[in-house]
Amino acid sequence: MNKKPNYGIDAPRVIRNLLLIGFAILILPLVFPIIKIGSALIITSYFMWSGGYFMLSGLLMLLYSLYGKYFHRNRMLNLIRWSGHEQVLDVGTGKGLLMIGAAKRLTTGKSIGIDIWNAQDLTGNDVEAVRKNVSIEGVEDNTEIKTENVLQMTFADNTFDVVISNLCLHNIYNQEGRKKACEEIARVLKQGGIGIISDFRHVKHYKKYFGHLGLQTKLIYSSYFASFPPLTILKIEKPFKDTIRIDINEP
Ligand SMILES: C[S@@+](CC[C@H](N)C(=O)[O-])C[C@H]1O[C@@H](n2cnc3c(N)ncnc32)[C@H](O)[C@@H]1O
Numbered sequence: 001m002n003k004k005p006n007y008g009i010d011a012p013r014v015i016r017n018l019l020l021i022g023f024a025i026l027i028l029p030l031v032f033p034i035i036k037i038g039s040a041l042i043i044t045s046y047f048m049w050s051g052g053y054f055m056l057s058g059l060l061m062l063l064y065s066l067y068g069k070y071f072h073r074n075r076m077l078n079l080i081r082w083s084g085h086e087q088v089l090d091v092g093t094g095k096g097l098l099m100i101g102a103a104k105r106l107t108t109g110k111s112i113g114i115d116i117w118n119a120q121d122l123t124g125n126d127v128e129a130v131r132k133n134v135s136i137e138g139v140e141d142n143t144e145i146k147t148e149n150v151l152q153m154t155f156a157d158n159t160f161d162v163v164i165s166n167l168c169l170h171n172i173y174n175q176e177g178r179k180k181a182c183e184e185i186a187r188v189l190k191q192g193g194i195g196i197i198s199d200f201r202h203v204k205h206y207k208k209y210f211g212h213l214g215l216q217t218k219l220i221y222s223s224y225f226a227s228f229p230p231l232t233i234l235k236i237e238k239p240f241k242d243t244i245r246i247d248i249n250e251p
Contacts, residue, residue, distance in 0.1 A: 005133040007097045008122040009065040010167060018058030025051025060228035068227050069166075073101045075226070076164060076196045079235055085109045086161040089188060091150045091181075092168025094122045096130040096143070102164060103139040109161075111139075114148040121171055150181045155188045163188065163195040167231070169206065170199050178202055182209040186238065189215075195236040200229040210236045 009015065029045040036042075064072075076098065080086075084107035090099035093113025103111035117125050130145050148154060150168070163185050172178045189195055195215075197206055207217045220233040 003136055005095075005100070005136045006124070006129070007065075007069065007095045007133065008124055008129070009062065010069070010094075010122055011061065011120075012123050013120055015058050015061045015065075018054045018061070022051045022054030022056075022058060025054065057228070064228050069097060072166070072198070072222070072227050072231060073097055075222075076166065076198055076233060077101050077105065079196050079220075079233070080162055080194055082106070083109075087159060087190075088112065088162045088164065089114065089155070089160045091163060091165035091185065092121075092171070093130065093145070094125055094168075096133045096137075096145070098164045098166055099130075099143055099145075100133060100137045100139055102162070103143045104137070106142050108142075110142050110144060112144045112146060114146045114150065114153065116147065116149050118171060121167075150184055151177060153184050153188055157187050158190045158193075159188045161190055161193050163193070164197075165195075166198045167200070169197065170201050175205070178205065179209050182206050183213065186210060186213045186215055186236075189236075189238045191238050191240045193238050195234075195238075197234045197236065198231045199234075200227075200231050203232040203234050207234055210234070214239065 025047055029048060032044055034041055034043055082105045084105065086106060086109040088102045088106070088109065088111040090102065090111065090113040093099045093115050096113055099111045099113030113130065117127065119125055127145055127147065134140055134143050134145070151172070165185070169178055169181050172181055185195055185197070199206070203219065207219060210217050216237040216239060218235045220235060222231050222233070
């Protein structure tokens with residue numbers, strides 16, 4: 001049995017397309033140095049820099065999936081002061097990267113991962129793959145895997161001390177849906193609970209939605225070297241009732 005967990009390659013089709021397009025543009029000058037369209041002559045070597053850009057983007061995304069995601073996971077989880085007793089929810093757990101990482105910081109607490117297992121978002125994305133990782137990492141006792149959509153979570157209000165989510169919410173392709181997802185996360189978070197949401201786009205919108213719901217919000221940016229595409233982390237905190245809202249990023 002393979003004793004190493006496998007957390008998959010994120011957005012495999014995007015990586016494949018970037019590498020294929022980049023490669024095609026790079027070899028074009030070797031096959032067709034000049035292309036004639038009507039009376040225009042196009043020197044194809046001029047486009048080589050864009051081929052390089054596509055190739056580099058694909059390679060950096062691959063590197064994130066193979067190595068960078070572990071650093072990013074730790075960076076997210078280190079933003080929480082753990083007691084070990086927390087109830088944790090990982091939204092869009094995929095193959096359990098964050099759910100398992102959180103479970104390792106728990107003693108009596110529990111880490112629950114939900115997902116709808118979209119095949120195009122992560123290689124080998126299914127419940128069995130997470131179960132296998134949970135078993136290899138030895139966290140069966142304080143993890144639970146559920147097939148649930150973030151848009152219709154069955155958890156009661158104020159259930160979780162911590163909600164984490166990495167690279168999930170942008171996969172909801174309409175603004176209303178992403179807003180609803182933020183409302184759901186805010187609903188299931190306990191008063192005084194912390195959320196750590198990471199994504200490569202729409203994060204400022206998430207910040208706005210959570211802010212309107214009365215949660216405290218703070219954006220934490222990362223560099224191109226830390227993850228690709230660069231991931232932004234949004235830290236949210238649900239105040240206790242009657243607490244005045246403070247937007248940490250605004251004067
Ligand atoms: C790129 S993967 C990231 C997985 C994991 N968070 C990680 O960092 O390795 C995005 C995950 O979000 C899940 N997902 C997408 N839309 C979802 C939704 N509406 N509800 C729950 N999960 C969703 C996908 O099935 C996929 O597993």
